[in-house]
Amino acid sequence: MRLRARIRTGIVTALAAVTLVATPTAHATVGNMRITKVVVNGGKDIVLTTTAKKVTVVATISEDSALTEVEISLENRVGDDVNFSTHGRATCTGTGTVKTCSRTLTLDPAGDLLHNGLAGPRNWKAFVQVYAKDGDFESGFFPSVGVRRATALTVDAGPEPVRKGATLTVNGRLTVANWNTNTWTGLSGQGVQLQYCKYPCTGYTTVKTVTSNATGNLRTTVTAAADGYWRWKYAAPYWTAPSFSAADYVDVR
Incomplete structure (x- = not known):
C-alpha cells in the first residue's frame, strides 16, 4: 500500500x-x-x-x-x-x-x-x-x-558635493517582500548598519546602527571627512534575507 x-x-x-x-x-x-x-x-x-x-x-x-x-x-x-x-x-x-x-x-x-x-x-x-x-x-x-522573505535597501547621501567638516545626511529605506499582499512594504524597528568606504574604496567599515521607523525609512547624520562611498547593510533575523543598498559616492571638498 x-x-x-x-x-x-x-x-x-x-x-x-x-x-x-x-x-x-x-x-x-x-x-x-x-x-x-x-x-x-x-x-x-x-x-x-x-x-x-x-x-x-x-x-x-x-x-x-x-x-x-x-x-x-x-x-x-x-x-x-x-x-x-x-x-x-x-x-x-x-x-x-x-x-x-x-x-x-x-x-x-x-x-x-x-x-x-x-x-x-x-x-x-x-x-x-x-x-x-x-x-x-x-x-x-x-x-x-x-x-x-527578501529585503531591499535604498540610500541617498547629501548634500553633494559637501564641504569638509560639514554635516552629511544619509537617508534610506528598508523594505521587505510581503507574501500576504504580494507587495513590498516598509520594514519597521530593524537595526540597519550605515557603512563607509573612503576613496579609493578597499573595504567598508560600520559607522553606526540606525533603527528603521514605522514605514521602514532610515535617516542619520555624520560629519563629512573625505571622499567616499556610503551604503546601508541589513544583517537580517532568521525570517528575512540580508541585503545591502547600492553605494552612494559623496565628493567632499
Missing part, C-alpha cells in the same frame, strides 16, 4: 488540495534501498520576493534495481498539519547502484498557503518517496533549508 497519495500539480493552492496527501510515516523502507542524501536549493536558504521562484531538490539513492517512480515534495508542516506543499515526479540519472534524482518545484507567494508566517527555517522539510522495479521502496522526511 502506498503511503502517500500522488499529487502531480505544481503548487498546492488551497487547503482542500492538502487533504489529498495521505499522512506519511517519518521513514519507511522495504528491501535494501536507501535514500542517502537530499539537498534542497543547493544547500542555501530560499529567498522569495513577491513572485514565483523555482527550487531544485536533489536526492541520492542507493538501489541495485531500476527505479520505477520517484516523487519529491517540499513542505512546511507541523506534525500531520501541512501548511504548504509543492510536489512533483523526479527525473533520475545513473545506471549503477547509485542514482541521482532531481525535481524542480515552484514556490509562489501568490499561492493561498504561502504567507508571512511560514518564513524562516522552522518546519520546512523535503519528502522523498522512491519505488524500484524489484519491489524495494523507501520514503521519508529530510531536513530542508529555510525560506526567507
Whole structure:
C-alpha cells in the first residue's frame, strides 16, 4: 500500500488540495534501498520576493534495481498539519547502484498557503518517496533549508558635493517582500548598519546602527571627512534575507 497519495500539480493552492496527501510515516523502507542524501536549493536558504521562484531538490539513492517512480515534495508542516506543499515526479540519472534524482518545484507567494508566517527555517522539510522495479521502496522526511522573505535597501547621501567638516545626511529605506499582499512594504524597528568606504574604496567599515521607523525609512547624520562611498547593510533575523543598498559616492571638498 502506498503511503502517500500522488499529487502531480505544481503548487498546492488551497487547503482542500492538502487533504489529498495521505499522512506519511517519518521513514519507511522495504528491501535494501536507501535514500542517502537530499539537498534542497543547493544547500542555501530560499529567498522569495513577491513572485514565483523555482527550487531544485536533489536526492541520492542507493538501489541495485531500476527505479520505477520517484516523487519529491517540499513542505512546511507541523506534525500531520501541512501548511504548504509543492510536489512533483523526479527525473533520475545513473545506471549503477547509485542514482541521482532531481525535481524542480515552484514556490509562489501568490499561492493561498504561502504567507508571512511560514518564513524562516522552522518546519520546512523535503519528502522523498522512491519505488524500484524489484519491489524495494523507501520514503521519508529530510531536513530542508529555510525560506526567507527578501529585503531591499535604498540610500541617498547629501548634500553633494559637501564641504569638509560639514554635516552629511544619509537617508534610506528598508523594505521587505510581503507574501500576504504580494507587495513590498516598509520594514519597521530593524537595526540597519550605515557603512563607509573612503576613496579609493578597499573595504567598508560600520559607522553606526540606525533603527528603521514605522514605514521602514532610515535617516542619520555624520560629519563629512573625505571622499567616499556610503551604503546601508541589513544583517537580517532568521525570517528575512540580508541585503545591502547600492553605494552612494559623496565628493567632499
